[in-house]
Amino acid sequence: MYxxxxxxxxxxxxxxxxxVKKYMQNKYFDRVMPIVTSMGNGGFIWITIAGILILDKQYRAIGNIVILTLIISTIVGEGIVKHIVRRVRPCNYQNSINFNLLITKPMSYxxxxxxTLSSFAVAEVLSMYFSQYKLIFMGIALLIAFSRIYLYVHYPTDVIAGIIIGILCSKLIFIVLQ
Structure with a gap:
């Protein structure tokens, strides 16, 4: 059964x-998706938002919570789960004749x-504090998640798991903070 x-x-x-490759791949997405995915590199977009929040005394605590969320989600995803599952990336299986990787091949599992995990964790946290921008935060997270599939560096179930674990990490942060 397993x-x-x-x-x-x-x-x-x-x-x-x-x-995705047959029906969605096009020159426009080939240019846009590497940019979208780079927003998630090292949590860049989320660290930028946290930095802006930290600069404003009124929102400093929320900015610090965003940084804490990034740290916790990275430890859970990159430090623990990836090393337990050890799934090889789809780009490692693609026939090099029919496949052109648009970004540098990631070295991790x-x-x-x-x-996706860190994006959804932070988007969920930010949405709790700034509910009027929830669609924007979730939209950014969703674009980053889709870019990982489009660029053939993740399987769809990797992204689905990232969404679920990311949201669970955000819930853990709120439980700890209360």
Whole structure:
């Protein structure tokens, strides 16, 4: 049963990657998605937002919570889960003749997507404090998550796991802070 489930997950993942490549790949996305994904590199977009918040005394505590969220989500995703699961990235399986990687090949494991995990963790935290901007925060996180699939550095289930674990990390932060 376990191997059957893994086969189904692999079929699902590869089908979604195929659909994205066949029906969504275009010159516009080929230019935009590396930029979108770079916003998530090292939590750049979220650190920038945290820095802006920290500069304003009224929002300093929220900025510090964003930084704490990034640290916790990185420890959970990059430091623990990736090293337990050790899933190889889809770009490592692609035929180099039919596949042109648009970004530098990541060296870490694939599951879960760290970009997605940290983005959803922080987007959830920011949405709790600035609910009027929730769609913007979640939209940024979703774009970053999709960019990881589009760029063939993550499987869809890596991204789904990143969303779930990221939201759980944000909930953990709120529990600890209360």
């Amino acid at each position: 191997l059957s489930t893994l086969r189904r997950i692999n079929i699902f993942d590869n089908y979604i990657l195929y659909v 694939s599951f879960p997507s760290g970009h």
